[in-house]
Amino acid sequence: MYSGASNFVTTTDTAFAVIIGISVIFLVGITATMLWFVYRYNKKRNPVATQIHGSNTLEIVWTVIPTILVLIMFFYGWSGYSPMKKAPEDAMKVRATARMWSWLFEYENGIKTDTLYIPVNKAVALDLISVDVIHSLYIPAFRVKEDMVPGKTNKMWFIGQKEGDYELFCTEYCGLSHSYMFTEVKVLPQPEFDDWYAAMADTSKQSAVAAKPGAAGKRLVQINGCLACHSADGTKLIGPTFKGLYGKAHTVITGNSEREIVADDDYIIKSIYEPNEDVVKGYVKGQMISYKEQLSEEDIAHIIEYLKTLE
Numbered sequence: 001m002y003s004g005a006s007n008f009v010t011t012t013d014t015a016f017a018v019i020i021g022i023s024v025i026f027l028v029g030i031t032a033t034m035l036w037f038v039y040r041y042n043k044k045r046n047p048v049a050t051q052i053h054g055s056n057t058l059e060i061v062w063t064v065i066p067t068i069l070v071l072i073m074f075f076y077g078w079s080g081y082s083p084m085k086k087a088p089e090d091a092m093k094v095r096a097t098a099r100m101w102s103w104l105f106e107y108e109n110g111i112k113t114d115t116l117y118i119p120v121n122k123a124v125a126l127d128l129i130s131v132d133v134i135h136s137l138y139i140p141a142f143r144v145k146e147d148m149v150p151g152k153t154n155k156m157w158f159i160g161q162k163e164g165d166y167e168l169f170c171t172e173y174c175g176l177s178h179s180y181m182f183t184e185v186k187v188l189p190q191p192e193f194d195d196w197y198a199a200m201a202d203t204s205k206q207s208a209v210a211a212k213p214g215a216a217g218k219r220l221v222q223i224n225g226c227l228a229c230h231s232a233d234g235t236k237l238i239g240p241t242f243k244g245l246y247g248k249a250h251t252v253i254t255g256n257s258e259r260e261i262v263a264d265d266d267y268i269i270k271s272i273y274e275p276n277e278d279v280v281k282g283y284v285k286g287q288m289i290s291y292k293e294q295l296s297e298e299d300i301a302h303i304i305e306y307l308k309t310l311e
């Protein structure tokens with residue numbers, strides 16, 4: 001499957017096939033020998049035991065053959081693995097951030113997205129960052145996988161060799177919505193990628209997109225990973241859904257007391273900056289961190305515009 005999707009597919013699949021091949025030969029051989037012994041040395045056949053006092057030939061055979069097999073597996077494993085650790089100098093750098101439970105990709109010109117866009121046949125080097133717990137970035141079609149550990153920057157690189165969309169997901173259990181932590185890699189022809197890259201970097205074009213009500217807010221919600229916990233369609237996730245949230249009355253719990261609030265601008269700002277102050281009834285306190293660092297009041301104004309579109 002996905003042959004040639006990245007530069008690591010052939011070497012990884014070869015190592016896998018060699019190890020599987022050797023394992024299958026042993027499985028069949030050992031099972032056949034075992035069945036033969038069950039038959040040959042059955043009590044009904046009155047087997048006679050032979051005492052053997054050492055055999056140099058046998059000892060050499062069963063030392064040398066397994067050593068050769070292990071070295072063959074090591075050779076294919078190592079020659080496939082070690083190039084994965086050396087990214088070419090001219091690779092395009094992207095910073096990949098994982099957080100419960102979504103992805104953020106930042107390019108050198110400041111573009112932020114929740115989907116990884118890359119040009120075909122170009123080396124891409126990812127810096128892997130986690131802001132909370134251990135995640136792991138996995139692109140099965142590319143045969144690459146690497147843990148993302150808080151406080152440490154891990155590396156990964158690859159060349160997407162075939163245009164198309166490929167799954168990218170978290171493969172380290174990281175909490176309740178781990179299974180929602182997936183996105184896509186989009187491998188584009190170079191000119192198409194260049195257009196996308198320039199358009200995303202050009203803020204004048206972005207404001208043309210943002211002319212649609214709530215579009216800027218929608219983008220902020222996507223790249224900040226809000227949708228991992230707050231659905232836009234009414235589905236109940238870890239946090240309250242955004243659909244029909246704005247302007248409605250909600251019961252919140254502040255400390256030990258309950259009260260009614262209306263989800264107006266002030267409440268939305270407070271719920272993003274101090275999410276554990278007034279917790280909407282029916283939801284667990286402490287699930288969300290403050291987004292004061294990530295979102296300015298101007299950003300939140302855009303998000304409010306977006307929330308207003310979700311009636």
Ligand code: CUA
Nearest residue numbers: 135170172174
């Ligand atoms: Cu992140 Cu599982």
